[in-house]
Amino acid sequence: MKTIEVDDEVFAYLQGNAIPYVETPNLTLRRLFKMNGSTPSSEATASHQPVQYGIRGKEQKADLPTLIRAGLLREGQKMFLLDYQGRKIERYEAIVSGKALLWHNNIYSMSELAKICLKKEGFRSESVRGPAHWSNYDGITVKDLWNRYLSKKKTG
Secondary structure, eight states: OOOOOOOHHHHHHHHHHSOTTTOOHHHHHHHHTTOOSSOHHHHHHOOOOOOOTTSTTOOOOOOHHHHHHTTSSOTTOEEEEEOTTSOEEEEEEEEEETTEEEETTEEEOHHHHHHHHHHHTTOOOSOOOHHHHEEOTTSOBHHHHHHHHHHHHHHO
């Protein structure tokens, strides 16, 4: 760990963008700089063709920042794990943080965190669709919120 000094204005901005009682200053900076733990070199060197959604059954993935901008989720909102039968497991609570979920001071994709938590509960499937396993307090999954967003987008 390195120590840095920031002026009062920068520190106030950092405080204003932190998720209270959840994020450390380092986690806030990682989220603001869109550093989710993956190595920059692997992202920069990955060569891939852009995905064309709607062709050959490929669907656009649920995107947390889009749902936040649409007002369907909030930054810092609590999300709860659902098992494969759709039952809420409240002891697995994560926080919406940018394009990922914050859990125990670490940033995870929805699928990655669902897989970790479901394994702790005794489920062994390697096929985990994260948006179907995370819901808001009312039990509405990220997958359902995404479908709601997409249908609203199509109609107008």
